[in-house]
Amino acid sequence: MKIISILNHKGGVGKTTFTGSVAQALALTGYRVLAIDNDSQHNLSSLLNTGVRQPNILDVYRAADGAAPKLFLGAVVKTGLPNLHIVTSCGGLIDGAVGDVYHLKHTIETCGLERYYDFVLIDNAPGLDKLQAAAVNACHEVFVPTELRQFAVDGLVEMERTLKNRCPYGGRVTRIIPNFYRNIRRHNTFLAALNTMFPGRVASTCIPVDPVFDEVVTEGKILFLHRLYSKGAASYIKLVHELFMLDEENVWDSMSNKRNEHIREQARERFFRRAGSWPPIVAQDEEEGDEHE
Ligand SMILES: Nc1ncnc2c1ncn2[C@@H]1O[C@H](COP(=O)(O)OP(=O)(O)O)[C@@H](O)[C@H]1O
Ligand SMILES: [Mg+2]
Structure with a gap:
């Protein structure tokens, strides 16, 4: 099981979009994924259509060491994709809730999460305080989505230094993912600068600007099921x-199979709804037939 924290001291750079999209892509490919929303704005909980639930990550931070693992497992909620689960967040999640910056790490280790998941992705709020430290200490690697702007690129060196000082035993920045990319001279210059500053760590797949990311959130849809052939979905698959x-x-195969299944299932649902019986009543011999297959 690999635990990855998605981090950037800046807001609005695409951390939550990255976490949600990658989590969905991995789940649709067949991996078992747990997303953890570690941001009081709980955007990831909205993106994955669960909203805030009780208990959630705040209760995990507040729980005593002995009680936290059971509480953590109790906070896991199913999403619209079978392989993708989430521990939601809530508005009350503040830095003060984190007593010990190793609490989340110990909780994850104690509850035997590796039996259930291949990947754990932790979405973070902007900044580098105790909440982020808890996530960095709990993870193996840190992925950093970034914009291609002067201050954003400059800030990454400082961010890495701060991380090393504050979380000497935590995960390290292994990947930087350029987001909001346009093939213009300014962006390509920043991209070249990033590659010089962090050789070997900048993803060669950049995420382009695409309104599809906003659309799927507003419409409560899943990028790879409802907009598979968008620029945004294609770039995330490549990434x-x-x-x-x-x-x-x-x-790609796995995504388009899942998408086709989804479209068939929706058509079936529409058909039965129109016929006035949803869920459909399965005939007795049809069920038995399945069993003997
Ligand atoms: N590549 C992109 N192209 C267009 N819009 C994007 C892209 N990535 C993210 N967004 C949008 O930008 C906004 C901020 O993204 P978000 O993932 O919430 O950032 P963060 O979590 O870092 O604050 C959201 O409205 C999101 O839909
Ligand atoms: Mg966010």
Whole structure:
């Protein structure tokens, strides 16, 4: 099981979009994924259509060491994708809730999460305080989505230094993911600068500007099921293939199969709804037939 924290001291750079999209892509490819919303704005809980639930990550931070693992497992909620679960967040999640910056790490280790998941992705609020430190200490690697702007790029060196000082035993920045990319001279210059500053760590797949990310959130849809053929979805498929060394063909096949299944299921649902019986009543012999297959 690999635990990855998605972090950037800046807001609005695409951390939550990255966490949600990568979590969905990995889940649709067949991996078992747990997303953890570690931001009081709980945007990831909204993106994955669960909203705030009780208990949530705040209760985990508040729980005593002995009680936290059971509480953590109790806070896991199913999302619209079978392989993707989430621990939601809530508005009351503040830095003060974190007593010990190793609490989340110990909780995850104690509750035997590796039996259930291949990947754990932790979405973070902007800043580098105790909440982020808890996530960095709990993870193996830190992924950093970034804009291609002067201050954003400058700030990354400082951010890495701060992380090393504050979380000497935590995960390290292994990947930087350029977001909001346009093929213009300014962006390509920042991209070249990033590659010089962090050789070997900048993803070669950049995420382009695409309104589809806002659309799916507003409409409560899943990027890879409802907008598979958008620029945004295609770039995330390529990115997931690059970051996790997956076979891109497999990722595409698996996504389009899932999408086709989804479309068939929706058509079936529409048909039965129109006929006035949803869920459909399965005939007895049809069920038995399935069992003997
Ligand atoms: N590549 C992109 N193109 C267009 N809009 C994007 C892109 N990535 C993210 N967004 C949008 O930008 C806004 C901020 O993204 P978000 O993931 O919430 O950032 P953060 O979590 O870092 O604050 C959201 O409205 C999101 O839909
Ligand atoms: Mg966010």
